[in-house]
Amino acid sequence: MIRSEQNPPEIVVGLVATPPDHPARVTAHLAAELADRLGERTDGEVRWTVREGWGEVAPRRDGGVEALLDDLARRRTDERWDLAVCLTDLPLHTERVPLVAQTSARRRVAMVSLPALGLRQLPAVRAVVPDLVDRLLTDASDDRVPPAGWAPAELAHRVTAVHRMAGEGDAGEVRYVASRLAGRARLLIGMVRANRPGRALLGLSKLLVGAFGTAAIALTNSSVWQLGQGLSPLRLAVIMVLGLTGLVAWLIVAHDLWEKPDQDTSPELARLFNQGTVLTLALATAVSYLVLFAGTMLAGALLIDTSVLEQTLQRPVGLNDYLAIAWLISSLATVGGAIGSGLEDEETVRAAAYGYHPDPGGWKDERDT
Template sequence: MAINERHRPEVIVGLVATPPDYAAEVVARLATELADRLAERVNPNVRWTIRQGWGDMAPRRDGGVEALLEDVARRRADARWDVAICLTDLPLHTERQPLVAQTSAQRRVAAVSLPALGLRQLPALRVVLPDLVGRLLPDVSQEWTPLPGTATGLTSQVTAVQGVVGEADAGELGYVASPLVGRMRLLSGMVRANRPGRALLGLSKLLAGAFATAAISLTSSTVWEMGDALGGLRLTIIMLLALTALVTWLIVAHHLWEKPDRETPAGLARLFNLATIFTLTLAAAVSYLVLFAGTILVTALLIETSVLADSLKRPVHLTDYLNLTWIISSLATVGGTIGSGLEDEDTVRAAAYGYHPDPGGWRDEQDA
């Protein structure tokens, strides 16, 4: 068995993460299983070797996919890989449509935009990567050889891919999403790549300040009466205003707004800002729910029904506790913005889509 393994031809596939942040985590997860998937879907008679590499911290945004392909082609040649695929969290476009993947058969490289795959990126990549490798290396593929002018199976296997554009004869193909649904999927994928959970953990001081404000508010009978007087509509408006104020304050105070410049076109800056807003909104909403749950528990423990009834001058029901918790949580969210100004700058800036923190140790994998 060892002899057969030694004599099987080796094919080296390089996975390059650009920039080395979220994309590097995806590469690390896929690298452990990609060889088996290539053997299963492309050719079991070769020895697949997977190499990992990390791209630039701030890739050329204005160059789009062509800049990524040129960079990964140089890396493939320098490292002597047979084929290289770049995974990036940059949103890419071609012919005003979101670009899911781009291949260059002549250079034997491809680029995949992770956000364009939507929320379920890993399952989609498990289909996309073997397909791309097989088409970039048709001489080792036993399943099919792509013919000039034919569309690929990605359009039927991956929901995000709706069509193929480019020069099939030259092997320069782009796999695009639909203009409308594809843009919605792209934005959701950007929020997924931005990791709202990281933003939520970064707002720990905000939650501490909010809980402190809630504790003070619980002792005020005026707040009790406000919760009783305000209806559901006004409580909803107050909650939305509090969350809007918090998100706006985070963006302004920590300079999270992306401005167009020479390297960032206006359209790309808008996408970055939308992803940042949605990421912070999701993190703020989850923080609000955590605050609400903690506050209602404390309210039920500290405020006796009889005491609240004496203040409201009527019998108390469960909805009264809920309304009281609602108004206190909204007021505490506004108070929590003071705590948000004390957050670590890098921790909060990680919520900005155009910002990539120092990867802290990512290195190109060296051959043994």
């Protein structure tokens, strides 16, 4: 094929984020540089245009990846894109192992499951998507670009999350899957990353205020000082774990965060959603506990004079005594925080549920402009 240097052929790549939450943020970063990355591979012989778009706020859970690719193919046709790539936060499986990415040359679309990439998703996406675009055009026999100089299975060596290739590369229906054990652990970590635990932490601000209030009252009680000194570190640790577990359970029950299987949600998907929700809340409450502990320790050092504490305990005291008191009070205060969590804004707490996606704000789909 003879190409004109003045008018190189244009290839339009659509990037679709579903839901327009965490995937949309990753898409925005990728879209700003994808055309340049693709241009480096073709040495200016092709003019690349990248379009951004939204997928569904609540992505389809029925039909798995095939339904997602069918929806994406219809979107590609409607928008007249040459090919489309979907970034989603849905945890997908094939052959009972996490699915990282899939290409379909017949439909000229590809999909990347962000959670399967683990913690550092943006760097992984920067490596995966250009390769998928390259592979799609090669498998679709698009003569506007030179054939990819690597086999589909080589992507397993380029991206850590990819363990092996499945499917028929010659037919253009290729799945890239993770390993069974390490891939599942990476998937859960990626789900917590996609669920934005910082948002859940900010959503528990009233809980933290209530816990601080409980801790302040407990600090003035000399009986609590004596109780803290009579407990071993093991018992204090058990009380802490029970308090945090009770708080997470209360948040899930009080705000109906538990995902139940139904006709659209398989038991495996519901199980993954619940694991992502529990891990997100556990991380957010653990950070809240550390903040509470540090604040309680500082307040105790300011409010409880050493001589008063020595008189109450009938012995010399040191830093370990203040740490034990702060540890016990922080654990007890989480119970007060759990009660205060009922006052939290429902929308803020619901955002911690992995299967729940609030209405997006600040993002604009190109087809709506």
